[in-house]
Amino acid sequence: MTWSPNSWEQRLQAQEVIYPDRDALDAVVRKLQRLPPLVTSWEVERLKSYIADAQEGRRFLLQGGDCAETLDDCVSDIIANKLKILLQMSLVLIHLGKRPVVRVGRLAGQYAKPRSKPTEVREGVAHPSYFGDLVNRLEFGAESRRPDPTRMLDGYQHAALTLNFIRSLSAGGFADLHHPEYWDLAFLERAGISDELRARYQDYTRQLGEALEFMEALGEGSFDDLTRVEFFTSHEGLNLRYESAQTRHVPRREGYYNLTAHLPWIGERTRALDGAHVEFFRGIRNPVGVKLGPTTTGEDAIALARALNPDNEPGKLVFITRMGVDRVARGLPGLLSAIQSAGLRVLWVCDPMHGNTVKTESGVKTRSFNDILGEIRRSFAIHKDAGTLLGGVHFELTGDDVTECVGGGLGEADLDRNYASACDPRLNYRQSLEMAFALGESLGQQPKRPASAP
Ligand code: PEP
């Protein structure tokens, strides 16, 4: 089948959003097609080259942010705090892992959510489920849950506002590696962090400052390119109306770019080989992520890799495994050996969140810090045995003091104190920083090149 930005319409679409007003939908799509892109092909290609490095062990990918961003959370503090925790985690990973870290936020567009049930019933009343702020509203009611296409314009605008703030902060010195103290220490005081962790973090930032001074003294100049911190964006490319409306040719380049985000990904529920999402994603030039859950077979993984990256291009494909701590030993080795023996290029990333969701006795969705860390540690060990590399991690986290995951200072009784997620439970600031220290230790032991090149 010939690919076009709309060829997916010929395929079955899992998680399809049915918009009752077709004319309104068409008007929104036309508007989105005319608006300027959120990201550029230059940035997309740069990220692809970094992912290619990460496939060879020369970089490590840190991807993180909310399960579901909301339009209401497009607030300076919340965005800055997310940026800070990602920067701090990356610093810890650079220090302990001894390699550059590529930072990719689940932000500026993570507004669409797949749901296990299309409708939600409360006290005998049924309405469509909440599919994320890009589609409808969280509030339970006929009006608020009706899919409204104009929310795609709201989503686009809020993504643009978020990106604008992130770009300004990065350009304005907030993310300058010379000044990790901006990222910042007042913040460290607030979060009930242990003295030991605080001291370690402060020690790292001091060493980093000294190392930069030393390098600059040697070169008698400044290392602008080395010390400016880059951020990339990602979200689940679930709503194909939104994604395809922003997919276009750019001058002097071949092919089509999805310019809503640098790294869009396909979710576990929408990765059917003959489905609409794989059809759409196979035609874009962006690097593409795919979530792989515990039922994925080696043949599935090979077929997806061939469909999404037929030329076996470096940096193009990111497989994000999300097995669960108890299933990773059964699910992961077969995928690694299948992809390896087929000679296919993939960046292996561990999402230790989505296979480890549990409900407490009182019915609250949570995840345990130990299970999350457990899946990461097991994944490192499985990759080591297979001679492959774990090239990145994917977290649901926030820079705020929420109480959604247990462990790292929180018990079940704490969960209702500040449970703020619109969807899945996120690591809070302290849990995220502790996770970075624990993860960094495993990363530091991983070789910097694969045992066997593809
Ligand atoms: C998610 O990343 O929020 C998500 C829904 O993940 P998955 O597709 O892996 O279930």
Ligand code: CO
């Ligand atoms: Co989630």
